[in-house]
Amino acid sequence: MLRLNISAALTAVALTVAAPAAAAQLIVTSYDMPNGNGQASGGSFNYWDLGYTGLGNTTTDGAALTGGTGDLTDGYAETQAWNAVENGAGTGPYVGWLASAVLNPVVTFHFAGSPTITAIDITLDNSGIGGVFAPAAILIDGVVTPFTAPAFVGTVSFTGLSLSGGTHTIEFQQSPSSWAFISEVSFFGTAVPEPATWGLMIVGFGIVGATARRRRMAVAS
Structure with missing residues (x-):
């Protein structure tokens, strides 16, 4: 009975370690x-990532932004065309790039640990208003990934992916x-357990082993 109990406990912990986690949105x-570009590049408004939290000048067209987050990952996916929501202050929900100013912008996304990405959602404007169209191609980690553009404004979903690692790039190739104009980029998949989680699992194994030793000693006495 003792061996069966120990075996069952070890099996339960092993299954906890080995069982794949359900896909969820990744941070x-x-x-x-x-x-983004704006009036300095000939735009009607300023299509900057004004709320970006990292380094770089958020009010300068094409300035290098690094180490932060902003409009692209704020959890808000716009449903209206850019002309209904953008403004001269640059506080709108879209980040917009003009091909003649910033050709084929590349966004490099960073994650904690090394998650496995299985799906990506990109919300974009394909209204055709003022020369705003879906990208001619989207490259994920340098690979052209086919997609069907929305008829007006909508979300493009890339599924069936298997991307591992803590850094990934998305390039928007323009005509x-x-x-x-991109409003939101969301990633889905499974995260690698944090070190603290692995620590708890190891402690669990230790407790099971210590309990087994105490029971053997009790039986022997």
């Missing part, structure tokens, strides 16, 4: 990119003279 710790 982006930071992303790096060129700031000449067009604007690319």
